[in-house]
Amino acid sequence: MTRSPRFFGFLYFFIATVFVYFAIQQNNRTEGWDFFTILLMSVAAIDYMIGFRYFSLASKQKKK
Structure with a gap:
């Protein structure tokens, strides 16, 4: 069973928001901004980037 890229996009956006x-x-x-806070924000930024890529992939598949 495969999931759509849109599902993974929403999943990564939810994880990044958490x-x-x-x-x-x-x-x-x-x-203050300590190492752990910066680490959490970095992981969130990466998750948002992955979510945007999944949404881009979903729109490319829809155009086909």
């Missing part, structure tokens, strides 16, 4: 939420909580707890 990482952003955790990064905000970490920033409020430590009152």
Whole structure:
């Protein structure tokens, strides 16, 4: 059973949003930008990038 690229796009966007939420909580707890906060934001940025790529792939498949 294969899933559509749009499903994975939404999945990665959800995961990235969770990482952003955790990064905000970490920033409020430590009152500054520490290594762990930057790491969480980096992972969220990568997840958003992957989500955009899946949405791009879905639109390319739709055009075919």
